[in-house]
Amino acid sequence: MTAQLKSPAQMTNTVLQAENLNIYYGKFHAVRDVTLAVPKNAITAFIGPSGCGKSTVLRCFNRLNDLIKSFSLRGQVFYHGQDLYAPEVDPVEVRRRIGMVFQKPNPFPKSIYDNIAFGPRLVGYKGNMNQLVEQSLRGAALWDEVKDKLKESGTALSGGQQQRLCIARTIAMQPDVILMDEPCSALDPISTLKVEDLLQELKEQFTIIIVTHNMQQASRASDYTAFFNVEATPQGRVGHVVEYDRTEMIFQNPKEQATQAYVSGRFG
Amino acid sequence: MSELLQNRSLQRNPWAPRTLFSTTMSGVVMLCALLALVPLIAVLGYVLVNGLSRFDLSLLTQVQPAPRELGGGVGNAIQGTLYTVGIAIALAVPFGVVGGGSLSEFVRDTRAARWIGFATNVLSGVPSIVVGAFMYGAVVATTKRYSAVAGGLALAVLMLPVIVRTATEALELVPSEIRQASVGLGSTKFQTVSRVVLPAALPGILTGVMLSVARATGETAPVIFTVLGWHTWIGSVWDQTNTLSLLVYKFATSPFDNQKSLAWSASLLLVLFVFALNVIARLVVRRRA
Ligand SMILES: Nc1ncnc2c1ncn2[C@@H]1O[C@H](COP(=O)(O)OP(=O)(O)O)[C@@H](O)[C@H]1O
Numbered sequence: 001m002t003a004q005l006k007s008p009a010q011m012t013n014t015v016l017q018a019e020n021l022n023i024y025y026g027k028f029h030a031v032r033d034v035t036l037a038v039p040k041n042a043i044t045a046f047i048g049p050s051g052c053g054k055s056t057v058l059r060c061f062n063r064l065n066d067l068i069k070s071f072s073l074r075g076q077v078f079y080h081g082q083d084l085y086a087p088e089v090d091p092v093e094v095r096r097r098i099g100m101v102f103q104k105p106n107p108f109p110k111s112i113y114d115n116i117a118f119g120p121r122l123v124g125y126k127g128n129m130n131q132l133v134e135q136s137l138r139g140a141a142l143w144d145e146v147k148d149k150l151k152e153s154g155t156a157l158s159g160g161q162q163q164r165l166c167i168a169r170t171i172a173m174q175p176d177v178i179l180m181d182e183p184c185s186a187l188d189p190i191s192t193l194k195v196e197d198l199l200q201e202l203k204e205q206f207t208i209i210i211v212t213h214n215m216q217q218a219s220r221a222s223d224y225t226a227f228f229n230v231e232a233t234p235q236g237r238v239g240h241v242v243e244y245d246r247t248e249m250i251f252q253n254p255k256e257q258a259t260q261a262y263v264s265g266r267f268g
Numbered sequence: 269m270s271e272l273l274q275n276r277s278l279q280r281n282p283w284a285p286r287t288l289f290s291t292t293m294s295g296v297v298m299l300c301a302l303l304a305l306v307p308l309i310a311v312l313g314y315v316l317v318n319g320l321s322r323f324d325l326s327l328l329t330q331v332q333p334a335p336r337e338l339g340g341g342v343g344n345a346i347q348g349t350l351y352t353v354g355i356a357i358a359l360a361v362p363f364g365v366v367g368g369g370s371l372s373e374f375v376r377d378t379r380a381a382r383w384i385g386f387a388t389n390v391l392s393g394v395p396s397i398v399v400g401a402f403m404y405g406a407v408v409a410t411t412k413r414y415s416a417v418a419g420g421l422a423l424a425v426l427m428l429p430v431i432v433r434t435a436t437e438a439l440e441l442v443p444s445e446i447r448q449a450s451v452g453l454g455s456t457k458f459q460t461v462s463r464v465v466l467p468a469a470l471p472g473i474l475t476g477v478m479l480s481v482a483r484a485t486g487e488t489a490p491v492i493f494t495v496l497g498w499h500t501w502i503g504s505v506w507d508q509t510n511t512l513s514l515l516v517y518k519f520a521t522s523p524f525d526n527q528k529s530l531a532w533s534a535s536l537l538l539v540l541f542v543f544a545l546n547v548i549a550r551l552v553v554r555r556r557a
């Protein structure tokens with residue numbers, strides 16, 4: 001099973017494919033030998049202890065790590081078969097197709113409307129903006145709560161609403177993939193459930209990768225799960241993927257001892 | 269209850285040493301705060317009392333009086349001030365904001381940025397009279413005339429470092445989270461700066477601009493060499509002119525009562541203008557929070 005998921009040929013509709021990915025911050029080898037394929041219209045979860053490189057790998061998928069000066073990478077990332085790190089690829093275009101929702105809700109200090117319209121305006125969207133804003137807010141299950149105050153600042157919403165605003169802002173770009181880095185870790189349990197419900201609707205249209213600390217969240221909400229772990233080497237702590245499989249396999253019948261220990265909460 | 273605290277009362281003892289110390293220190297601090305207010309209130313009160321007698325419409329609309337003439341106003345000095353400060357704003361604001369923007373957004377933490385930052389600090393420490401003397405040599409001597417343009421250039425040089433520094437600081441305060449959000453949505457670097465960072469930093473930038481304008485409006489030394497002074501309206505920014513600060517400087521020491529009282533009214537105008545800019549700057553900052 002594990003082997004199958006690593007190989008795009010055997011998986012229907014691979015959207016993103018990491019091939020022997022090694023990631024460095026300066027001399028520090030943060031992540032080694034990640035090979036995994038992310039399927040279309042599914043939710044793939046990255047779980048594992050903190051510092052094992054989940055965010056690092058996630059941010060490689062939309063070239064957000066390019067912003068970090070010390071960052072460098074060996075190996076390849078394919079998006080629909082195209083090498084994302086090929087010299088002719090424009091990272092700006094990559095990020096328009098592969099959106100990102102961050103750990104801490106980060107709405108712009110602009111109106112709710114302008115937050116949503118921001119992305120479409122970047123690319124000179126010519127269609128009906130009001131309609132796109134409404135549709136995006138509905139898509140993020142936020143429309144009913146904010147429809148009467150679209151002119152108010154996005155930063156005045158509650159934390160859970162802000163995070164859904166950020167999701168709405170991302171889907172307004174009509175991306176292909178949405179990356180989410182612990183999107184619920186700053187939210188209360190009710191808001192967390194709302195976002196989880198939302199994920200199930202979003203996966204009909206988008207391919208989703210979600211990093212989560214929360215084991216229940218991964219088992220409830222995702223279709224595939226990659227378990228990351230970190231290994232102490234003489235050069236430092238290197239993260240890697242221990243096991244990647246369908247979520248029910250990871251949680252009910254993991255192949256690896258370390259996965260078993262982690263998902264059952266016996267992690268030392 | 270623990271034995272340690274058993275015999276102690278919950279009530280405050282006003283004669284305990286630490287309470288006495290605290291009371292005394294509060295008194296001292298209050299006194300210092302009041303003392304700091306004295307010069308401000310004294311200056312404002314004095315200017316207000318002496319300036320109000322001529323504070324009317326003709327002050328704004330009439331030309332300054334000749335030595336033995338009665339009546340008149342400071343209209344031509346207001347015109348000259350608007351011209352010089354306007355030119356200074358038109359030059360210093362775009363250069364200052366773009367300069368501060370590139371320091372904080374494009375060359376941050378580079379050797380060039382450190383050098384430019386250092387140069388800006390040096391420039392802000394150059395005495396204003398030196399800037400005036402320089403502009404005399406560079407502009408007045410070469411164009412062979414005193415003018416609002418020469419004065420505006422001198423004031424722009426004085427405003428520039430203040431604007432660069434406040435703009436840099438305001439831009440650096442914009443949280444990296446919203447920059448990342450913008451990049452994550454597929455903004456180019458330029459789009460991130462122009463659509464997210466600049467608007468978020470705008471109140472801070474505006475505050476710096478207004479404070480520097482307030483400062484420049486009251487500057488006298490650099491305009492002595494460049495604007496010199498003039499007795500009536502002017503038709504062009506290339507004309508020799510007068511400013512409120514120059515008028516105060518000359519009329520306050522004049523032997524004629526009419527001119528003296530106009531000097532007070534012009535001072536009041538300057539103080540009100542600076543006060544208004546400071547209040548607006550505060551309101552802008554508060555609106556953001
Ligand atoms: N910008 C960075 N510069 C240097 N090291 C980093 C940076 N970001 C992350 N790291 C390091 O890379 C490793 C993986 O971090 P991260 O991907 O954030 O882990 P996770 O998301 O799984 O908690 C950690 O050791 C972390 O300290």
Ligand SMILES: [Mg+2]
Nearest residue numbers: 054055056181
């Ligand atoms: Mg992380």
